[in-house]
Amino acid sequence: MRRALSVATLIAVVAACAPTPQPNLAPSDASTAAAASRVTEGTLVRIRIKNNDQKLAMLADGLDLFAIKGDKADAVVTAKQLTKLKADGYSVEVLTAPSRSRGGLPAGYRNFSQIVTLMRTWQTQYPDLVKILDVGDTWEKTTGKSPNNDILALSITSPKNPGNKPAMLFMGGVHARELAPVELTLRLAQKLIEGYGKDPAITQQLDTREVVIIPVVNVDGRMQVEGGQQMWRKNTHPFTGGTGVDLNRNFDSHWAYQGVPAPAGWSDSRWESFKQQVMDPESDAFSGPGAGSEPETQALSKLFAQKRFTLSVDLHGYGEMMIWPVGHSLVPTPHEGLFKKLWQKTAPRYRGGTSMQLLYPTSGTTKDYAYEKLKSPGFTIEVGTDADGFRPDFSRLDKIWAELGPGLGYLVSIGDNPNAVQ
Numbered sequence: 001m002r003r004a005l006s007v008a009t010l011i012a013v014v015a016a017c018a019p020t021p022q023p024n025l026a027p028s029d030a031s032t033a034a035a036a037s038r039v040t041e042g043t044l045v046r047i048r049i050k051n052n053d054q055k056l057a058m059l060a061d062g063l064d065l066f067a068i069k070g071d072k073a074d075a076v077v078t079a080k081q082l083t084k085l086k087a088d089g090y091s092v093e094v095l096t097a098p099s100r101s102r103g104g105l106p107a108g109y110r111n112f113s114q115i116v117t118l119m120r121t122w123q124t125q126y127p128d129l130v131k132i133l134d135v136g137d138t139w140e141k142t143t144g145k146s147p148n149n150d151i152l153a154l155s156i157t158s159p160k161n162p163g164n165k166p167a168m169l170f171m172g173g174v175h176a177r178e179l180a181p182v183e184l185t186l187r188l189a190q191k192l193i194e195g196y197g198k199d200p201a202i203t204q205q206l207d208t209r210e211v212v213i214i215p216v217v218n219v220d221g222r223m224q225v226e227g228g229q230q231m232w233r234k235n236t237h238p239f240t241g242g243t244g245v246d247l248n249r250n251f252d253s254h255w256a257y258q259g260v261p262a263p264a265g266w267s268d269s270r271w272e273s274f275k276q277q278v279m280d281p282e283s284d285a286f287s288g289p290g291a292g293s294e295p296e297t298q299a300l301s302k303l304f305a306q307k308r309f310t311l312s313v314d315l316h317g318y319g320e321m322m323i324w325p326v327g328h329s330l331v332p333t334p335h336e337g338l339f340k341k342l343w344q345k346t347a348p349r350y351r352g353g354t355s356m357q358l359l360y361p362t363s364g365t366t367k368d369y370a371y372e373k374l375k376s377p378g379f380t381i382e383v384g385t386d387a388d389g390f391r392p393d394f395s396r397l398d399k400i401w402a403e404l405g406p407g408l409g410y411l412v413s414i415g416d417n418p419n420a421v422q
C-alpha cells in the first residue's frame with residue numbers, strides 16, 4: 001500500500017496553497033507553471049522481476065508497472081517507493097531522475113498552442129476537407145480555471161457522398177507524459193489531408209468515410225508536462241489524497257473492475273488489494289470517483305455515441321505493443337481472430353494481445369469502452385521502444401512513423417467495415 005506522503009499528496013497540498021487563478025488566464029499561465037515547479041516528480045525506474053509472484057506482489061502494492069517484458073518492468077515511483085524496492089532487495093535501475101532543468105518538452109515537439117494553430121491552419125487551407133470539432137471541455141475548463149482548454153478534434157472527410165459516412169477515431173495524449181503519440185496523430189492527419197486529390201487510395205477513402213483525429217485528449221495534463229511536470233499522466237482534478245484521474249481507467253466498461261472476478265493465478269486478497277489501489281487518488285491508475293466521472297471521459301463518450309465509430313485507435317507510449325479488448329481477462333473474445341488479423345497488418349513486429357496477456361488486468365479503458373458499447377474494434381497501440389521511454393528524441397519519430405504509418409494507413413483503408421476483413 002502506498003501510504004507515504006507522495007508526489008500526489010504534495011501536489012494536492014501545493015494546489016491548495018496556490019493563488020486562486022484568474023478566470024482569464026491562459027492554460028499555461030505563470031501561476032500554474034510556478035505551482036508545478038514546486039512539486040517533486042516521480043522517478044522512472046526499470047525493475048528486475050524474478051518471477052510472476054514478485055510481479056503480482058508489486059502490482060498489489062500499488063506499483064504502476066508498465067512496459068513489462070520478460071524479466072523486467074518499468075514504473076514511475078516515489079522516493080519512498082524507490083527506497084522500499086531497494087530495501088526489499090529488488091534490482092532497480094533509475095532511468096530518468098526527477099529533473100526540471102530540461103524544461104517541458106524536448107526540442108522539436110510542438111506545444112499545445114502550436115498544435116491548435118496547426119489544426120486551424122489546415123482548416124483554413126483545406127476548408128472542404130478539414131473541420132475542427134470542439135469535442136468538449138477539460139476538468140479545468142468546466143471549473144473556470146483554464147477557459148481555453150477545449151478538447152479539439154480534426155474531422156477529415158471530403159464533401160462527396162454527404163450523409164452518414166462510417167467514421168473512425170485516432171487519438172493521442174490521453175496520458176499526458178506520452179509524447180510520441182500526439183505527434184504521430186498529427187502525421188497521420190497530414191498524410192491524409194495532403195494526400196487527398198493526389199493519392200487515389202486516400203482520395204477514395206476520404207470520399208467514403210470520416211477520419212476523426214484528436215491529437216491531445218488530456219489537455220490539462222499536457223499543460224502540466226509543458227510546464228515541467230514531465231511524468232504527469234492523469235488529468236488535474238484534485239481529490240483528498242491525490243490529484244488527477246487516469247482517463248484511460250475512467251470509462252464506463254467494468255469501471256474499477258466491477259463484476260470482474262480474481263484472474264487465474266491471483267489470490268483473492270491480492271486481487272482485493274490490486275482493485276483497492278485504483279480507488280486511491282494517489283495512484284497513477286486512479287479510476288475516479290465513478291464510471292465516466294470526468295468531463296474528458298464524458299466528452300469522448302458523447303462523441304462515441306454520436307459518431308458510432310467503426311474503429312478506434314488510442315495511441316500511447318511505450319513498449320511496442322498492440323493491445324485489444326478486453327483488458328481484464330485472459331479469455332479471448334469472439335473477435336480475437338479479427339483483432340489478431342488487424343494486428344498482423346498494422347504492427348506485426350509489435351507484441352500483440354490483451355492487456356491482461358501482455359501486462360496486467362485493466363478496465364475502464366477507451367478500447368474496452370469502444371468494444372463493449374459499440375461492438376467495434378478498439379485498440380491501444382504502445383509506440384516506441386523501452387529506450388525511447390515517454391519522451392523519445394524528436395529525431396526518433398521519423399523511424400517510428402516510417403514503421404507504424406503504413407499500418408495506421410491500413411486501418412483507415414479497412415475502417416469503413418473492419419468486420420469484413422478476411
Ligand SMILES: [Zn+2]
Nearest residue numbers: 175178316317
Ligand atoms: Zn498511456
